[in-house]
Amino acid sequence: MLRVGLTGGIGSGKSTVAGRLAEHGAVLIDADRLARAVVEPGTPGLAAVVDAFGPEILAPDGSLDRPKLAAVVFTSAEQRERLNGIVHPLVGGRTAEMLANAADDAVVIHDVPLLVEKNYAPMYNLVVVVHADVEERVRRLVETRGMPEADARARIAAQATEEQRRAVADVWLDNSGTPDQVLAQADALWADRLVPFEANVRLRRWDKYGNARLYDYNPEWPLQAARLAARIKLVTGGLRVDHIGSTSVPGLPAKDIIDLQVTVSSLEQADSFAEPLTEAGFPVRPENTGDRGEETKRYHNSADPGRLANIHLRVAGTQDWRHALLFRDWLRASPEERANYLELKRGIATRFASGENLGEAATAKDAWFDEALPRAESWASKTAWSPS
Structure with a gap:
């Protein structure tokens, strides 16, 4: 099994990359989806969130009113940590179950928004970061999600910086352009790196080491x-x-x-x-x-x-x-x-x-x-x- 951590800032388009890799056959574990599932109505997770933040974060039908909760937690690091302390252990349990059920030859893509912030990178065989310029991300959040610009910028500012993401990125996919461009990068990543990497790990073999060619010093x-x-x-x-x-x-x-x-x-x-x-x-x-x-x-x-x-x-x-x-x-x-x-x-x-x-x-x-x-x-x- 190959474990791949996938991350990127809000609005970067990592879900596009995750979906493409899933089309190729990857097992996708989406932390955001799991985070929603563990706080569905009637779950212990939702009850714990209400205890922590009050009933005002509920919608009239008893479900979680996410915009209201976001307004509370994304302006305060302390409140974010409080929420994460409730949700993350529940998501971790669901993730462990999905990993246990994955096939031995699976390429598992773990889509984790806070991979950098939580220092999860060493847990994976490979880390892929999807990037887009800040202004492009703000535009996407405003135009496609209907998010107020101030809220979009606050969400972006609350996440890891580009420099922090580059420090953990084994693969950097630039999604500042059209969807076709990043999908082509995802296709190449799957065929040229993820598939042979998984086979090498499963078969206990290393990759070919090329030749004696010298390369100019690389600061990377x-x-x-x-x-x-x-x-x-x-x-x-x-x-x-x-x-x-x-x-x-x-x-x-x-x-x-x-x-x-x-x-x-x-x-x-x-x-x-x-x-x-x-x-x-x-x-x-x-x-x-x-x-x-x-x-x-x-x-x-x-x-x-x-x-x-x-x-x-x-x-x-x-x-x-x-x-x-x-x-x-x-x-x-x-x-x-x-x-x-x-x-x-x-x-x-x-x-x-x-x-x-x-x-x-x-x-x-x-x-x-x-x-x-x-x-x-x-x-x-x-x-x-x-x-x-």
Whole structure:
């Protein structure tokens, strides 16, 4: 099963994307619909809301008068939290039931308006954010929902900012244009990423890792690494996760593969996370041994075809654990050494441009690291560097 979190600000059109993915066969869990269902007349949820906010939030027929309730809660953060404290646990229970009933090969789309605000992003294999410019969202709310402009702007202001959503978005779908444009993006997302990602997770396999091509430094790499690290921390109970390798060195061209180091206390602890990491989208690699043949780590890869990653679980204090952190920090601080390393990487990229023998490409840098290690250690001594 692949768990996909879908979110976006009010008026962004995420329901359009959710509907399209459901047409392709996704199992859709709509948090808004569930939130309405748990406060229908006669439910314990509605009774709790009335107790909290008074009978004046009821319509004449005894149902919830949503505009009246909105007028109360969307002008006060305290009142919103009060309402969420009633509704969210009920929605969570219904969601758990739907997940339990989903097929093993399902792509589950969880449409959650407050995914960012509630810090739910690490719970999903992938997070998709649907975006539209604020003025376009206001126009839609006024014209299609009949919402007063002031209310529309208040609702938007009460939600997460664009910057906050970008921080958690593995996929960013721009819906500022016509519906056909965002539907085309949704179609491509389904075919090119969600379907193969689900199959990879279910079959416990990682995606193909391409070739040795170098890409210009991408400022998105640290953000992507942080999102992966958050998922890993969630399933490992908060273990230390460091962004290492070339993509962690600002300005350094690299293969478009994120490397993360997870610090474990023992290989037995690393082995205990094999299944949770696989379910999170990081299956065990068969050659699950150590560096240069040493039994010093466990090795996982990303199953996501849209974000390749190597996950190295290394025991704290071991040589390779320390060297991964040392070389990262040394290269960050040493422009001349960074340039020397880049020259080596470009030579390797040219040599293995055909995409064959990528295993040899990965070990072709070992001699340089062995030769550079004394210089890195000298820098560490002079700067009082510590891996902690």
